[in-house]
Amino acid sequence: MxxxxxxxxxxxxxxxxxxxxxxxxxxxxxxxxxxxxxxxxxxxxxxxxxxxxxxxxxxxxxxxxxxxxxxxxxxxxxxxxxxxxxxxxxxxxxxxxxxxxxxxxxxxxxxxxxxxxxxxxxxxxxxxxxxxxxxxxxxxxxxxxxxxxHPHYNYVRKLRLQYEQKGKLTIRQQNFPRLKTNQKLVVFATEGSARVVKSKPSPNQYSLLGWNNHSGRTEVVLEEFLTVITSIKPRPYLILRLHPQDKHSDYKKYRSYFDAFSQNELPFPLLYSADLVVGLTSMLITEAALLRTPTLSILPRKGEDAWLPTIAWGLTESAYSPRQIRQLLTKLLTGSHPSIFPKIIxxxxxxxxxxxxxxxxxxxxxxxx
Missing domain, CATH: 3.40.50.2000 (Glycogen Phosphorylase B;)
Structure with missing residues (x-):
């Protein structure tokens, strides 16, 4: 061998x-x-x-x-x-x-x-x-x-070419038949629940507080996201994409806010079909950006942006405050998105x-x- x-x-x-x-x-x-x-x-x-x-x-x-x-x-x-x-x-x-x-x-x-x-x-x-x-x-x-x-980046970009031949509308209809034709599809990608990470954030370390229960890094960001996204009209179709180590029960208190949970299937049709993918620093954010889907990284601490390459490449927006979250969610759901990949990849x-x-x-x- x-x-x-x-x-x-x-x-x-x-x-x-x-x-x-x-x-x-x-x-x-x-x-x-x-x-x-x-x-x-x-x-x-x-x-x-x-x-x-x-x-x-x-x-x-x-x-x-x-x-x-x-x-x-x-x-x-x-x-x-x-x-x-x-x-x-x-x-x-x-x-x-x-x-x-x-x-x-x-x-x-x-x-x-x-x-x-x-x-x-x-x-x-x-x-x-x-x-x-x-x-x-x-x-x-x-x-x-x-x-x-990163070999996986090239793999995802090859998938994008295959998907583009089929067309986004076709892939959306095949995978999300309940989604209305003009309804926005927004995905939130988790990054390990408090149960998985086994640590609680300190309020003085974060620029975000969530709903003040400080249960975990992902939960704080998810709560800030939900505060804003639930006020946007017309209401987007919301899917929570779980980290591989997460359990559905980790997010049972948020279940009513989402139309569906996703975990075990390959994420690429979901990421390509979405109008926006939101998360922290998950690989799913990078994958979505490589599929040319608009992406938003919500970060509770300065410096974490270095963990996500697509921020440096100019493909992913980043937010550190509730005000920025509201501004960028509105912008990304109504505006344009970079369509040219940087030569750095x-x-x-x-x-x-x-x-x-x-x-x-x-x-x-x-x-x-």
């Missing part, structure tokens, strides 16, 4: 979903191991994978004898991905960590270690310069970090990743990548 690929979280699964087939086309053998939320994503996308064996990281590497390990990251401090990196280091197997988003880079390779780089791999593939600089600030050498873009990201893996398999010097 040339390459082992491992994914645990949804973001990592989307990043590596097309990688095994791309490697196969180059004559490179690989196996995709998945656990946790990654299994659901890969199943939805009809990607062949192997459930992670009930074995130690060392035994897994011994079983498959890879030359290169590719692993996504997770915020789980006990992630098998970290243990695979550690075992690869002991067995002199080249390891690569692939980064799907900008937030919490200091936790990506920390695990339960004392430093942010306890489980750092040999190389880190990042989506953009901002994320590269974040890892450099932690002490990773420039030669170990490669900007490759690389094309052929998957090809770039495969090219780099080929170099590693040939044991090229680090400077070569």
């Amino acid at each position: 040339n390459v082992i690929i491992f994914a645990e979280d949804a973001g990592a699964a989307n990043y590596v979903a097309e990688l095994p087939e791309a490697l196969r086309q180059r004559g490179i053998s690989s196996i995709l191991l998945a656990t946790g939320l990654a299994k659901n994503i890969l199943y939805q996308r009809k990607v062949t994978f192997t459930p992670t064996p009930s074995s130690t990281a060392s035994n897994i590497l011994t079983t498959y004898s890879p030359q290169v390990l590719i692993t996504g990251t997770a915020f789980n401090p006990d992630s098998l991905g970290l243990l695979l990196i550690e075992a690869a280091r002991e067995k002199s197997i080249i390891s690569v960590g692939v980064i799907d988003a900008a937030m919490k880079v200091n936790l990506r390779f920390k695990g339960r270690g004392r430093t942010a780089l306890t489980y750092a791999p040999d190389y880190i593939f990042v989506p953009d310069l901002t994320v590269k600089k974040s890892f450099q600030s932690l002490g990773i050498k420039n030669s170990r970090i490669k900007i490759v873009g 690389p094309n052929n990201c998957l090809t770039t990743v495969v090219n780099l893996i080929e170099l590693l398999l040939r044991h090229e010097k680090p400077q070569a990548i």
Whole structure:
């Protein structure tokens, strides 16, 4: 086996979903191991994978004898991905960590270690310069970090071309038959309920208060959104798109405000059909923007805008106060939206990743990548 690929979280699964087939086309053998939320994503996308064996990281590497390990990251401090990196280091197997988003880079390779780089791999593939600089600030050498873009971005843009051939109206009618012809469709994307995140916001840290119960970051933003959207006439059709770790019961107090909840199905027809997608810093916001759907990120703290690349690209509006939320919701539901993608988004990201893996398999010097 040339390459082992491992994914645990949804973001990592989307990043590596097309990688095994791309490697196969180059004559490179690989196996995709998945656990946790990654299994659901890969199943939805009809990607062949192997459930992670009930074995130690060392035994897994011994079983498959890879030359290169590719692993996504997770915020789980006990992630098998970290243990695979550690075992690869002991067995002199080249390891690569692939980064799907900008937030919490200091936790990506920390695990339960004392430093942010306890489980750092040999190389880190990042989506953009901002994320590269974040890892450099932690002490990773420039030669170990490669900007490759994000293969999932290219996948979503290919979907957009397919959808555009069918037309938005057709896709809306197929997926949302109850939606009236001229009714606006607005989606709110959650980002982990208070139950999932297991932390409550401090009122003095946030510029938003919600309904003053301070139950969680997502709930505070959702309540501010509902305060405004329920006053807009005519009333939009509202769908709450749940984070993979959320449960419907987490949002039972908000159920009456929404026409439908969405979770288990692939999100892309929903995101493309929407007139507006609202959330915090979820990948769904990026996906919607790549589908050329207007997007709004409501953020309770300054600085969180760095977690969402589409804000920097000029594709997503951001709001930090109730006044801004009202202004931007009104604007986005009645105005235009950027239709040209910035040049900062690389094309052929998957090809770039495969090219780099080929170099590693040939044991090229680090400077070569």
